[in-house]
Every structure is written in structure tokens, then in C-alpha cells.
Amino acid sequence: MTKRSLQSRATPWISAIVLFLLWEGIVRLFHIPDYVLPTPSASLEAAWKFRSAIWMHAAQTLYTTLFGFAIAVVFGVFLGALVGSSRAIYNAANPLLVGFNSVPKVALVPVLVMWFGIGTVPAVITAFIISFFPIVVNVATGLATLEPELRDVLRSLGATRTDILVKVGFPRALPYFFASLKVAITLAFVGSVISETVASNVGVGYLMLSASSKFNMPLVFAGLLVIAAMGIIMYEFFNIVERRSTRWANRANPTG
Amino acid sequence: MTKRSLQSRATPWISAIVLFLLWEGIVRLFHIPDYVLPTPSASLEAAWKFRSAIWMHAAQTLYTTLFGFAIAVVFGVFLGALVGSSRAIYNAANPLLVGFNSVPKVALVPVLVMWFGIGTVPAVITAFIISFFPIVVNVATGLATLEPELRDVLRSLGATRTDILVKVGFPRALPYFFASLKVAITLAFVGSVISETVASNVGVGYLMLSASSKFNMPLVFAGLLVIAAMGIIMYEFFNIVERRSTRWANRANPTG
Amino acid sequence: KAETPVKFSLDWKFEGHTAPYILAKKKGYFADEGLDVTIDSGNGSVGAITRVASGAYDISLADINSLVEFNASHPDQAMKSVFMVYDRPPFSLFMLKKSGITKPEDLKGKTLGAPVFDASRKLFPAFAKATGLSLDDVTWKSMDPPLREPMLVRGDVDAISGHYFTSVLNLENQGVKREDMVVFKYADYGLDFYGNGILASRDMMENHGDQLRGFLRALVKGWRDAIANPDEAIAALKEVDPLIDTDLETKRLNMVIEDNVITDEVLAHGMGPISNDRMAKAIEQVSLAFGLQNPPEVADIFTSIYMPGEADRKIK
Amino acid sequence: MSSSFVELNNVTLRYSEGDDLALDTTDMKIRKGEFIAVVGPSGCGKSSLLKLVSGLMPPSNGTVIVDAKEVAGPLKIVGMAFQNPTLLPWRTTLDNVLLPLEIVKPHRNRLRKHKQEYIERARDLLATVGLAGHENKYPWELSGGMQQRASLCRALIHEPDLLMLDEPFGALDAFTREELWDILQNLWLKRPFTVILVTHDLREAAYLADTVYVMSKRPGKILVARDNTLPRPRDQETTFTQPFTDLVHELRSHIRDVRAA
Amino acid sequence: MSSSFVELNNVTLRYSEGDDLALDTTDMKIRKGEFIAVVGPSGCGKSSLLKLVSGLMPPSNGTVIVDAKEVAGPLKIVGMAFQNPTLLPWRTTLDNVLLPLEIVKPHRNRLRKHKQEYIERARDLLATVGLAGHENKYPWELSGGMQQRASLCRALIHEPDLLMLDEPFGALDAFTREELWDILQNLWLKRPFTVILVTHDLREAAYLADTVYVMSKRPGKILVARDNTLPRPRDQETTFTQPFTDLVHELRSHIRDVRAA
Numbered sequence A, B: 001m002t003k004r005s006l007q008s009r010a011t012p013w014i015s016a017i018v019l020f021l022l023w024e025g026i027v028r029l030f031h032i033p034d035y036v037l038p039t040p041s042a043s044l045e046a047a048w049k050f051r052s053a054i055w056m057h058a059a060q061t062l063y064t065t066l067f068g069f070a071i072a073v074v075f076g077v078f079l080g081a082l083v084g085s086s087r088a089i090y091n092a093a094n095p096l097l098v099g100f101n102s103v104p105k106v107a108l109v110p111v112l113v114m115w116f117g118i119g120t121v122p123a124v125i126t127a128f129i130i131s132f133f134p135i136v137v138n139v140a141t142g143l144a145t146l147e148p149e150l151r152d153v154l155r156s157l158g159a160t161r162t163d164i165l166v167k168v169g170f171p172r173a174l175p176y177f178f179a180s181l182k183v184a185i186t187l188a189f190v191g192s193v194i195s196e197t198v199a200s201n202v203g204v205g206y207l208m209l210s211a212s213s214k215f216n217m218p219l220v221f222a223g224l225l226v227i228a229a230m231g232i233i234m235y236e237f238f239n240i241v242e243r244r245s246t247r248w249a250n251r252a253n254p255t256g
Numbered sequence C: 001k002a003e004t005p006v007k008f009s010l011d012w013k014f015e016g017h018t019a020p021y022i023l024a025k026k027k028g029y030f031a032d033e034g035l036d037v038t039i040d041s042g043n044g045s046v047g048a049i050t051r052v053a054s055g056a057y058d059i060s061l062a063d064i065n066s067l068v069e070f071n072a073s074h075p076d077q078a079m080k081s082v083f084m085v086y087d088r089p090p091f092s093l094f095m096l097k098k099s100g101i102t103k104p105e106d107l108k109g110k111t112l113g114a115p116v117f118d119a120s121r122k123l124f125p126a127f128a129k130a131t132g133l134s135l136d137d138v139t140w141k142s143m144d145p146p147l148r149e150p151m152l153v154r155g156d157v158d159a160i161s162g163h164y165f166t167s168v169l170n171l172e173n174q175g176v177k178r179e180d181m182v183v184f185k186y187a188d189y190g191l192d193f194y195g196n197g198i199l200a201s202r203d204m205m206e207n208h209g210d211q212l213r214g215f216l217r218a219l220v221k222g223w224r225d226a227i228a229n230p231d232e233a234i235a236a237l238k239e240v241d242p243l244i245d246t247d248l249e250t251k252r253l254n255m256v257i258e259d260n261v262i263t264d265e266v267l268a269h270g271m272g273p274i275s276n277d278r279m280a281k282a283i284e285q286v287s288l289a290f291g292l293q294n295p296p297e298v299a300d301i302f303t304s305i306y307m308p309g310e311a312d313r314k315i316k
Numbered sequence D, E: 001m002s003s004s005f006v007e008l009n010n011v012t013l014r015y016s017e018g019d020d021l022a023l024d025t026t027d028m029k030i031r032k033g034e035f036i037a038v039v040g041p042s043g044c045g046k047s048s049l050l051k052l053v054s055g056l057m058p059p060s061n062g063t064v065i066v067d068a069k070e071v072a073g074p075l076k077i078v079g080m081a082f083q084n085p086t087l088l089p090w091r092t093t094l095d096n097v098l099l100p101l102e103i104v105k106p107h108r109n110r111l112r113k114h115k116q117e118y119i120e121r122a123r124d125l126l127a128t129v130g131l132a133g134h135e136n137k138y139p140w141e142l143s144g145g146m147q148q149r150a151s152l153c154r155a156l157i158h159e160p161d162l163l164m165l166d167e168p169f170g171a172l173d174a175f176t177r178e179e180l181w182d183i184l185q186n187l188w189l190k191r192p193f194t195v196i197l198v199t200h201d202l203r204e205a206a207y208l209a210d211t212v213y214v215m216s217k218r219p220g221k222i223l224v225a226r227d228n229t230l231p232r233p234r235d236q237e238t239t240f241t242q243p244f245t246d247l248v249h250e251l252r253s254h255i256r257d258v259r260a261a
């Protein structure tokens, strides 16, 4: 038990280290110049060198991302419930949603800047609008494919639509809700960082853009690594919540 | 029957028209200047005026997007199957995937351009790397939450892992696979367009960037509308395929 | 006394050439004029113009040639520049010596790289006309700004366009020595454009003229101090953006000062004003390059109403 | 008194256009507090009948009337044990049994305050069906018969006016089954609610029901409505009496005829 | 001959650490071609026993030997009808029945070429259990009993050497059930395979099995192994003979004792 959990805790680290070694090896072997692709060691060095600046920028990015993501979760669940519970809304809303989401959000950032100035607000909004769609889709799919047998259990009690949603719809869709959170949080990071590169004085996006205009590619990649790390931390958080709440769905997970 | 299907075919159009009217109304009411947010009518006018150029750019974007998307589907299903079928791989791969996907892909385009030159290849690759993750997540979740009762049906026949995957894993995960395709195709469009804005002489991304540098915001939004339209067309295509293949999962869909 | 809040958008990120504004703020020159100025980084001239046009910002730093284009496409919202910062524009083309290109005619049949929104690229038609090239003589490849210098060094393109103080430094960073570069500065080929200037929103001009004048006075003070002591300006910049490379940005600031800001004209009359004739000619060339149907008048583009007095414009 | 609690008038059911009928012109009248049983060959439409009465499905033709109102949607007075246990896999057995209390008034409003009391009630109910000690297990940790018993508890917990049981004892051994007959009978004797029981066990029908309906094979149709006047309470002894055996044999021969038809 | 086809030695099963035993020291020996039945109270571990023998779960202790090899994973010679029908909802009834042929050798290699022949076989099988005309329906368009019959067909189609049936007739009316007894018996008489049948119907056990095992209540343990030497083929008449009735009564009293214990 403890041995396995130790092992399972170690694997991501091991795979990360393997990846870094591979990356370092390839860059050195092919003499790839650092303005194309810096080595991870150079990137980590840059991260260390600029740690206090990175810390400040990362905190800002984390804050805007989580803010936007939180709105996305609330809105996504709400819209997903709406879309998933009625075919008419599904038909009306889905093409528009898909159309909207096919559009690169970076094109909308300047519009946001006109209204809100540069800084936190556009980043939060960008993180929100870029990340709510996967949640909508998975929640809607979860509700639309709810087994009629389970639905009937509640209907036979004269339950309202909301009851059905709360008591069987959401719990049933929970594994996929969490799946969509994993996608959504990564997109939220992308959104806030993109917005920061276009319109902000702070945040990892600004840091990366400013580093790249100063030829400091290792610092650019340090920024990428920091985002990746924050993404992973958020993911691990959801993972823990998920494991607690969807044990039933993984009841026969092969543990091999 | 026919009446309902007619109606359900009309709803997306109606909702699109309503949205356009709203948009037009708001822009006119608040006298929003066209360099902030052009009216849909101006955008459509621009689209018509530049239709031959748009046509050429759109064809390029569609081509790169679908190419990248196709790779993403194959790779995503494969990786999803791998990740979903073993906890060890799940633990090893997931944090890396999440980290990778938290990073704005636009930061990687320059690296791709260095290797592959300007044009189609980086756009295809960007479309691919931006869109495979939702597929991985949903396929993996679908496989990991497969009801053990269904799995046991196959196991009791001495089926191999592949058999189980093919005969119950995939069919069971199909609704969520399609859900992820909807997210993935929108991301693929985003990916190729972004890559085109960074380094390309063709494609809707290039068109939009060039239009925006000439203060021609209506043309920028015409580009956005074209992307949205292509996204919707692809979505409708998957929708048809999905309806044919997952009727069972929607067997009790409320048709109200 | 109560300070008037002013939102000021730069044309680009916090780099050496934006240090004077930061310095002015740090030294309290804006505050002395009763202004509480917020300085935000920008994303190119297009954004800097629309930010002010839409009222999101009160003042911005932007390329005056882009303003000509904006006014031509939005005559009802036309804006005016109130102060010229770069008396000599930084528009240039860059080649490597080993390419064998030594004069503009050698560009025939070559491939050039730059983003579509790059001012030097947009003005290339004027350069071509001035040097007897035809537009079909070259092929353009579009790419993000940071990509162009590496692409040039690797030989993916034969030449690139860009601001002098950006691309020269980028190329140096790529290991290209100054003597291995060939640079065509547009200004050396009879193209008497102006460069970046200060724009103000209509509201600012109509209702807060005094504050605008004060802003410009403070701005000149910032430049004056920066010219006198570039290191101090860069130090101020570093406080805002701790990530900057001090040596690099000092170099950049010095290049801007020498190349774009300090001209004989400016030394004589101070920073800010323009010559009507020169501007008229520039507008003509710009309109040609951009294919504008009805080129604006100088008075539509620039106004001197808010220009500080000559003594307040002296930079040395 | 002829005022009936549940009434089916000329009801037919077709699952989808072009399909055969699943249920053919069915008429039924069930008094308030009556205990009826429905028997018939597999696939004849018994489960469908329950879904019609509970309002889960609308009839294709005819009307279903419950408590003097035409049924237009799911009713609120029903307790239903489906043919499959259909327990919610993310809830423990106890929580599954508590589910109706979270939905049905007046319990849903009282649940918060009287939580402990309701939990006691659920535990007691689970104990009567032999599931004491399994309250905190998840449904998939229960055997088939245990799931079925939990599902029965879920149908009973909120003391519904109309109880529908679709083969509730099918997965149980004879002794457990007969114990549960008595438990059900006692509950019903204490507080007479209306029961519709679908079963394949003719002895079960004869033991529990006031009236036994025999349905024809697909498309289902009520062929016989047999009153059962055996005295209450019935017990082990009853099953050894001649009238009981006769009734079972009569039902048996009805079914044989039905199947042969 | 004492060479046994299925052998359980001292098998125990515990679902998870800290849980009670689900199955206690169980020993069994089943000859090749033997037809055995397992009866016992609900929740005693009958389904678990089947899962152990088929290799779906490993025992916590002891060994399971099938065909002279220790079982280490799912076997390839098994046909299994689970307690719940577990038909795949995305396949039609016919395709569900064809499933084993797509998996099990040698059929999986022959399926492509002889598709039509196999489909005929599946249709015939479905017709014998009374599902002719329902081949192209999806499982959720079938009634409970119909699903169970389809699941039985799925267990039989590939003619497995070891057939495991977990209450295969539980959701069927008495007559359909007895018809299926005869069908199963005939198949078995034609081509003797080994059968393990779990059932609650003692008459069913007595009618079909060579040996009837009676299990104790939880934790399950084999208490009695009763040989049944009634002559084959057995038919309706057999059920009226004294030895049959005696056997049923004997089993009944075993179970009563077990439950009382």
C-alpha cells in the first residue's frame, strides 16, 4: 500500500526528469542555439536568477487565471446544464458556442483592452472565455447521456428537473466534469498568459514577451516552465478532490 | 416528425440571427467605433468585398487545421487509450501533459518555424499540439470509468486488453470522444490561426493580422466570422456522425 | 492639490527608448504639473492609436505615419498628434554583408522578412519608389518580430525590415558584428518621414489643454534628464521592469537619442514641433505607400496648440 | 364502493411509430388500498404497465387516472422498485434508501432538522430486510439479492400511497422471499396503501394480492382479473390450504393457456 | 474417475483488506461434463464463487484449478451468464449474442468468412429462447426477461467447455423457465460440457443438476454436496415423481437450517 503510493507519487517526477534529460541531451547533441531552444538547465538557471521577478509575475498570473477559471466553472456548469437538459437549447446554443470557440481569443483581447484598459481585467476575462467551453461540452454530454434508468428513479418520485440534475445528473457526470476541469485549467492559463502578452505590465505573459524582446530565451522558457508547474499544481489539486468524490466511478480501475 | 426536424434545423440559424441583431444593436446604440468592435453588417460587407482573398486564405486555414486535427485525433486516441488503461502511465504522463498544455502554444511557434520554415508545417503542428489534449483526457476518462460489469463480460471470454478496448472501451467512451472532438476542432482552428499570425503569408490568421495593421477591423471580424463558420461546419459534420453512432447513449434524451 | 489622473500608453514594452517617460514619472515631473500619470506598456502603434481613439487611454506614443492611415480610414474620428518625439524615423532595412547586397537595387529578386504590421515594411513602397525599385522586385515573408533576425542570420530571408534600434541590437545579439551588417535607413534615401509622436484623446485636447501642455513639458524634462544621464533613466526603467538587461537597454536608449531624437532641427528649436513642408511631403509619400485615396492635410494630423514654449522644449 | 384509485381506460402503448403494440386496450380499476398482482409471460408489458401508471411514460391511446386526476407526468405519491435495482453507484446503501426523503414532500423539508430520526428509520428498514451492517457499503459491494432488497427499502421509506413493485423478490432465495412477503403484508395491514405487484411467482401473487390480473403475451392485454378472498393475515399455514393451492393452480393454467394462445 | 475438471482447494475470498470474508474455506471438485448447481441464501457468495472459477478475481487464499492448470487470470473456455444481463447497449441483440464469436478462438478467425453461417446460428439460438423477431432490437428495447434470455444465448453461442450461469432464469415466468430447462438439458446431453448453475429455485437445481451444493450464509462455505441420480433425460413427468419431490424437500430443509444457523 505505502510502497505503491510512494511509487505512484514518484512516477511523475521520474518522467519529468527523464523528459528534461532527453531535452537537454537533444539540444546539446544537435548544438541547437539557445535562441531556438534553450536547454532546461539554462532555463532553470534563468528561473533561479530572476526568481524574485518571476515570483511576482507568477503570482499575478495565478491570480488572474484562478479568477477567470472560477467564473468559467460556474458559468460552464450552468450553461452545460442548460444545454444538456434540452434538445432545443442544444440546437440553438451549440453551433454558436463552437463558432465562438473556434476564434482565437487573442483577437478579442484588444477589444477588451478598449473597455477595461490593460491589466488584470482583460486577463481574467480571457482566461474565462477561453476555458468555459470544455466544461459546457462535458457537462452537457454527461447530462444528455445519463442512463434513463437512473433518471427514472428520480422521476418516479416526482422530482423536479433541478432535483434530477442535482441528485443524478451531476454526480453521474462528475468524472467527466473533472476531466473537463483538467482541460479548462490548462486553457485558463493559456488565456491569461496570452492576454498578458498583449495587454499587461505584469504576469508571466508579459515576462516572457519582455524576455524574448531582450533575447533572453532561457528566461522565456523559464516562464513556460513556471506556467507548466502552476498548471501541474492545480491539476494535482483537482486530482485529489476528484479521487475523493468519484471513487465509485473508478471502482474497478486496473491498478497494475 | 418533419416539423420538429425542420424546427431543430432552424434553431441555430435563428439564434445566430438573434445574436447578430443584438450585436448590431449594441454597437449602434452605444456608438462603439468600428476599430473597437465593428458591426456584423460591416463585417459581412467586408467579407463580401474581399471574398476572393478570404476564400483563398480560408481554404489554406481549413486545410492546415484539418490536417493537424487528424493527427491529433489519431495521437489523442492512442495516448488516451494508453493513459486510461493503466494507472502507472496515468501517473507518469498526466502531469506532463497538463504542464505542456498550460503553456501557450504561441510560444512554441517560433521554435517550430526555426525548424520547419514559415508556412504550412508549423501551422499543422500547432493545430495538432493544441488540440490533442482534450481527446486524451476524455478517452482516458472514458476508459478509466468503464463499468467493471461491462469489462467483465469481455474478460470472462478471455479477451485481450486490445479486445476489451475495441469492443467495450471505445464504444462506451464514444459520446465523450465526440464531446472532446467538439472541443478539439475549435482548438485546432485556434492553433492554426495563431500559427499563421506568427509566421505565414497565407491563411485567415495572416489575413486578420494584415487587416488589423491597416485599421480594417471589419475585415478582421470577417476573418473571425469565417473561422467561426468553418468551425460550425466541422461541428455539424461530427454531429451527424455522432448521432448515427451514439444513438444508444441518447436513448432517452428529452426531446422537449 | 488634486492630481488629474492621466492614462498613458507606450507604443511597445518597457525598453530603453521608453525610459525617459518612466524617468519623468519617477522624478515627479508629471506630479509637478498636477498629473497622476499611469504608464502602461503597449503592443504596437496600431494598438496605441486605437487605445486613444476609443478613449481607453488619454495619451499615447505612436507612429505618426500609422496615424495618417488611421485618419484616412476613419475620417470622422480623425485624431491629431500634439508633439513629435522622433524627428528622424528609425525605419530601416537590414542585410548581412555576406549576402552581397550593398545598394537598394541589389534587393531585386530577394526575399524580405517582417511582420505585416511593421512600419518599415508598410512604408517599403515609398522606399522602393525613392530608390527606383518596383514592388514586384521583392517577395515578403511574414513573421513575428522576434523571428526576423534569426531568420536573416540563418539565411531564410535575404533582408529584413525593422526599427533601427531594435534590429541592430537583435542582430548583435545573434552574434552579427556591426561591421557585418548592411543597413538602409529610409531617412538616408530622401524619405523625410517623421517617427513616433504623442497623441491625445479628443477629451484631453478639448477639456484639459493645460494638463496636456503640462504633460508635454514634463515629458521633455524626462528626455532632457535621460539624455544627460542615460544610466539614471535605465535605472528607473529597471525599477518598473526588473528583468531588463541594463547594458542592452542603455545601448538602445543611446541609439534612439543619437539617431532619432537629437537632430540639428531639434537642437535648434527644441523637441516637439514639426515642419509643415516636411510633413506635407511625408504625408504624400505615406499616402502613396499605403494607397490612400484622399491624403489628409498636415493640419488634420498635427496641432501645435499644446506645444510647450521653446525654453521648455530644450533638451540640452 | 366503486370509486377507484387507479383507473386505466382503453390504454394502448406503442414504443415507437411503426413498432408493434407493447400494450393492447388495457382496462383496470384498482381501489384505494387494494393490493393487486400482475402476472403474465415474459415480455408481455408488465413493466410498461407500471411505467404508465406512475406517469413515467404517456400512453399512446386511452387515459390513465390516478387519484381522480388524469396522469400527465410522473406522480409524486409513488414508491417504485424497478425490475433492476438501479441503485445510484455513488451513494452508500443507506444514502440510496434516504434518497426519496430528499425529494418527496413533506420529508424533504423536514430532513435537515430530523436527519437522525430519518436515518434511524432507514436503518430499521434495512435491518428488517436483513441488511443490517451493510448500510455503509456501496451498491456494487452488495450481492444481487442484497441490491434488490435495498431497492425495496427505497420504495418503502417515504410511505407512498401507491407502491409499485416490479418483481421485487426475483433474486432472492425462497426463505428470504417468504419472510419479505410477511414483512410487506404487515406493513400493508398496518397502513393500507395501494400496491401493484408484478411477479412471476404465482404463489407470491396468491399469497399477497386481493386481485390477480393475468396478462396475455405480447401485445399485453388483461385476460383475467381473479379476486383472491383468502382471509388476512395470510401466513405459512395459508399456503398449505386447499383454496390457496387451487388458486395457484388456476393461475397456472391461465398462464399456460395464455402462452399456448 | 476422480480426475476433476474444476477444483477448489481451501479457497477463501475477502473483497478488501479489513473486510469480512465473503467466501470461507471452500472445497469443490467438479468432473468434466458434470452439471452442478449451487444454492444458498442471498449474499452467501455464489456469484463470487463463479467469478473465482472463471478467473475474474483471484482468491485471497487457496487455489482454483481448471483443466489441470491453476487459474491465474480470466479463462478462455468459459461461457458466462451474469446475474444482471449486462448486454452492451450499443449493440443490437443479435450483435450482443455474436460478441463471444468475435473474441474466442477459433471462431474469431473464422467469423469474417463464415459470417452468414454464424448469424444463422445466433438467430436459431435466439429463436429457441423465444426471441425470434427481436434480433435487431437494442437491449434497452427488451423487457427484463428478454434481456436475460439474450444473455443466456451469449453464454452459449460459442459452445464453451465450461458454462457458468448465475440465476439465468430468475426473471422468467414459470413456463418459459421450464421450457428453457429442457432446452439447456438437451444441449448438454448432446455435447456434454461442464455447467455451474447458481439458482434460488430448488426445483430448478433438482431438475438440472448432477450434484447440488448447498452453501451456508455469509461467509459462504459449502455445507452439503448432494448427488442427484435421477435418470436422464428428465422431463415434466420427473417433477411429479417422489424422488424429485423428496430431493427438493431435502434441499429446502438444508437451506432452512443454513439460514437458521
Ligand SMILES: Nc1ncnc2c1ncn2[C@@H]1O[C@H](COP(=O)(O)OP(=O)(O)OP(=O)(O)O)[C@@H](O)[C@H]1O
Pocket: D015, D016, D022, D041, D042, D043, D044, D045, D046, D047, D048, D049, D083, D218, E140, E141, E142, E143, E144, E145, E146, E171
Ligand atoms: N424502451 C423500449 N423501446 C422499445 N420497446 C420496448 C421498450 N421497453 C420495452 N419494450 C417492448 O415492450 C414489450 C413489453 O416490455 P415490458 O418490459 O413491459 O415486459 P415485461 O412484461 O415487464 O417482461 P418481463 O417479465 O420480461 O420483464 C416487450 O416486447 C419489449 O420488447
Ligand SMILES: Nc1ncnc2c1ncn2[C@@H]1O[C@H](COP(=O)(O)OP(=O)(O)OP(=O)(O)O)[C@@H](O)[C@H]1O
Pocket: D140, D141, D142, D143, D144, D145, D146, D171, E015, E016, E022, E041, E042, E043, E044, E045, E046, E047, E048, E049, E083, E218
Ligand atoms: N465488489 C464487492 N466489494 C465488496 N464486497 C462485495 C463485492 N461483491 C460482493 N461482495 C460481498 O460478498 C458477499 C457475497 O456476494 P455474492 O454476490 O457472491 O453473493 P450471492 O451469493 O451471489 O448473493 P445473491 O444471491 O444475492 O446474488 C456479499 O456479502 C457482498 O456484500
Ligand SMILES: [Mg+2]
Pocket: D046, D047, D048, D083, D166, E143, E144, E145
Ligand atoms: Mg419487466
Ligand SMILES: [Mg+2]
Pocket: D143, D144, D145, E046, E047, E048, E083, E166
Ligand atoms: Mg449473486
